[in-house]
Amino acid sequence: MADIQTYSHDAGWKNTVLRGLLYLVLILFAAYYLFPLIVMIATSLKSLDEIREGSLISLPRVVTFDAWNYAWNEACVGVECTGIKIYFWNSVKMAIPAVLISTFLGAINGYALTKWRFKGANIVFALLLFGCFIPFQVVLLPMSQVLGKLGLASSTPGLVLVHVVYGLCFTTLFFRNYYVSIPDELVKAATIDGAGFFTIFWRIILPISTPIIVVSVIWQFTQIWNDFLFGASFASGANAPMTVALNNIVNTTTGVKQYNVDMAAALLTGLPTLLVYVLAGKYFVRGLTAGSVKG
Amino acid sequence: MASLTLDKVRKAFGPVEVLKEINLAIDDGEFLVLVGPSGCGKSTLLNLIAGLESSTDGEIRIGDRVINDVHPKDRNIAMVFQSYALYPNMTVRKNITFGLEIRGVSNQERDKAVADVAKLLQIEPLLDRKPSQLSGGQRQRVAMGRALVRDPDIFLFDEPLSNLDAKLRVDMRTEIKKLHQRLGSTIVYVTHDQIEAMTLASRIAVMKDGILQQFDTPQNIYERPNNMFVAGFIGSPSMNFIDATLTEEGGKLAVTIPRDGNPIVLPLFEAPESYHGYIGKDVVFGIRPEALTHKRTNSDEPGSQYVNFDSKVEVIEPTGADTMTVIDIAGKEIVARVRPDRAPTPGESMTFSADMSQISLFDPDTELRI
Numbered sequence: 306m307a308d309i310q311t312y313s314h315d316a317g318w319k320n321t322v323l324r325g326l327l328y329l330v331l332i333l334f335a336a337y338y339l340f341p342l343i344v345m346i347a348t349s350l351k352s353l354d355e356i357r358e359g360s361l362i363s364l365p366r367v368v369t370f371d372a373w374n375y376a377w378n379e380a381c382v383g384v385e386c387t388g389i390k391i392y393f394w395n396s397v398k399m400a401i402p403a404v405l406i407s408t409f410l411g412a413i414n415g416y417a418l419t420k421w422r423f424k425g426a427n428i429v430f431a432l433l434l435f436g437c438f439i440p441f442q443v444v445l446l447p448m449s450q451v452l453g454k455l456g457l458a459s460s461t462p463g464l465v466l467v468h469v470v471y472g473l474c475f476t477t478l479f480f481r482n483y484y485v486s487i488p489d490e491l492v493k494a495a496t497i498d499g500a501g502f503f504t505i506f507w508r509i510i511l512p513i514s515t516p517i518i519v520v521s522v523i524w525q526f527t528q529i530w531n532d533f534l535f536g537a538s539f540a541s542g543a544n545a546p547m548t549v550a551l552n553n554i555v556n557t558t559t560g561v562k563q564y565n566v567d568m569a570a571a572l573l574t575g576l577p578t579l580l581v582y583v584l585a586g587k588y589f590v591r592g593l594t595a596g597s598v599k600g
Numbered sequence: 601m602a603s604l605t606l607d608k609v610r611k612a613f614g615p616v617e618v619l620k621e622i623n624l625a626i627d628d629g630e631f632l633v634l635v636g637p638s639g640c641g642k643s644t645l646l647n648l649i650a651g652l653e654s655s656t657d658g659e660i661r662i663g664d665r666v667i668n669d670v671h672p673k674d675r676n677i678a679m680v681f682q683s684y685a686l687y688p689n690m691t692v693r694k695n696i697t698f699g700l701e702i703r704g705v706s707n708q709e710r711d712k713a714v715a716d717v718a719k720l721l722q723i724e725p726l727l728d729r730k731p732s733q734l735s736g737g738q739r740q741r742v743a744m745g746r747a748l749v750r751d752p753d754i755f756l757f758d759e760p761l762s763n764l765d766a767k768l769r770v771d772m773r774t775e776i777k778k779l780h781q782r783l784g785s786t787i788v789y790v791t792h793d794q795i796e797a798m799t800l801a802s803r804i805a806v807m808k809d810g811i812l813q814q815f816d817t818p819q820n821i822y823e824r825p826n827n828m829f830v831a832g833f834i835g836s837p838s839m840n841f842i843d844a845t846l847t848e849e850g851g852k853l854a855v856t857i858p859r860d861g862n863p864i865v866l867p868l869f870e871a872p873e874s875y876h877g878y879i880g881k882d883v884v885f886g887i888r889p890e891a892l893t894h895k896r897t898n899s900d901e902p903g904s905q906y907v908n909f910d911s912k913v914e915v916i917e918p919t920g921a922d923t924m925t926v927i928d929i930a931g932k933e934i935v936a937r938v939r940p941d942r943a944p945t946p947g948e949s950m951t952f953s954a955d956m957s958q959i960s961l962f963d964p965d966t967e968l969r970i
Contacts, residue, residue, distance in 0.1 A: 490682070496673065504702065
């Protein structure tokens with residue numbers, strides 16, 4: 306007994322030190338990642354005068370939302386000084402349909418590839434998977450030709466199409482891997498009950514897909530909202546998404562550099578994805594690991 | 601309610617033939633059990649009947665209707681799955697009525713049907729629960745309820761009890777049998793458990809490697825197995841197989857088991873015609889443990905078919921009702937079933953009685969019954 310007690314005493318002391326070290330490292334990392342965000346927020350709440358006088362990292366003496374208001378309503382994107390708000394709505398109009406359509410199609414694909422296996426299903430899946438590894442830049446030229454022929458060049462619907470096509474590989478992969486773990490007998494039972502392909506999909510498969518739908522939505526929303534390359538290439542001027550507009554605001558070099566406005570615009574651009582993570586983040590981790598471990 | 605006929609049914613996946621010319625026919629109200637080891641094709645056969653897979657060749661009929669090309673939903677069958685396959689997002693009530701709803705049955709009729717089935721299976725308090733809130737046995741009942749509610753021509757059961765624990769399995773087995781007796785429905789039931797097969801079936805189809813080994817009543821399969829596979833598969837503990845020779849002495853046939861200097865000669869009292877071709881040749885002597893017992897008191901009376909012999913006892917395994925006694929005959933371990941109060945101690949020598957009216961002889965090469 307005495308031996309064990311001494312041992313556990315030693316371990317307890319060691320544990321405390323190691324745990325302290327661990328927390329120190331974690332806090333350092335957290336600070337490292339949070340610091341830029343804090344600077345951005347602080348800067349966006351300062352007036353331009355204060356920025357010029359004070360240091361970059363000091364907190365604002367007087368909190369003002371003028372920069373946010375200016376960024377939203379008045380900032381100049383190129384030659385148009387209409388603020389970032391119209392581009393925000395552009396992004397919304399692009400991201401929501403693109404996320405919904407690609408998620409829905411991914412679900413149907415995954416369902417068909419796992420529960421209604423047809424000849425060559427594996428090849429189809431392998432080809433789709435291959436799509437996940439194609440860099441954006443490779444498809445720029447062929448995609449612009451296709452959009453041109455479809456009459457969708459420089460328009461939001463065109464951008465939606467691009468994102469749906471590009472996102473399909475990922476959403477299919479998510480849903481296929483999720484549906485593989487759902488027993489086939491469920492579909493067989495429903496078939497005998499008289500339900501067809503789509504009835505089974507709507508009534509049985511989709512209602513039990515919540516975790517993977519959340520994963521797909523978060524993933525797609527983040528990808529599409531944050532995308533710059535497709536937005537800059539396929540939608541120009543008044544149809545540009547928010548990321549492109551942000552770039553134009555920051556790079557507009559007339560007169561004084563308005564750091565506070567730049568920061569506010571950047572934060573506004575990043576806010577929606579942040580919000581999605583906060584609201585559905587716990588499902589994200591849960592859904593990504595679903596199927597890998599049988600519960 | 602309907603009869604079921606399978607006529608030369610074949611199934612191949614590419615070059616792999618999983619079912620080879622299966623011929624089966626059962627009457628209305630029969631309980632057919634498909635039994636065999638894993639991979640014997642029994643589940644595939646059930647899927648063919650259900651229409652979840654299509655046969656490569658042959659004809660499947662329910663009643664007089666050929667159903668090869670009929671969609672599963674139009675075959676008027678219902679199926680209970682091994683994993684129960686309850687829809688996880690629906691309540692028990694919804695699970696049971698889903699099939700009726702798809703078929704456009706009115707709300708009132710659905711409510712009545714679900715009430716009847718729930719009463720029959722005693723699941724009324726569970727109707728508004730989700731499957732995840734049910735125990736294994738309750739899920740099993742709901743799965744059966746889903747099949748019953750449709751009042752189909754044929755019920756298909758795919759290893760429905762194998763996910764339950766041992767005690768519940770026996771209880772549910774009895775319930776299924778009761779249900780069958782009450783409803784008089786035609787049932788096809790797949791299992792790998794030979795006890796389930798024996799207890800439930802009105803007829804058993806024993807399968808192995810996609811070949812139908814024997815199709816008969818449980819008693820016939822037990823007493824007159826077609827071949828050594830069926831003999832060994834059905835019955836627990838399984839039948840003893842002993843290498844022997846068929847001999848003739850003074851016009852009487854006997855099974856002679858070679859033993860160092862002291863062969864066991866077991867005279868046959870009734871010998872079918874087919875035995876005569878094997879006189880003087882090697883045979884496999886098959887005897888079930890219960891036909892091999894302690895010395896019977898009436899074994900010396902005239903007309904008795906018991907033959908006595910002595911052997912040394914190796915191991916005993918008491919089961920309570922009987923004591924399984926392992927004896928060594930010609931280097932093979934043979935199990936005899938002895939009454940506990942007559943059980944020997946290991947190492948002891950004892951007289952055993954073999955009931956020669958309950959034996960089987962097999963050809964050692966073809967393994968078929970002689």
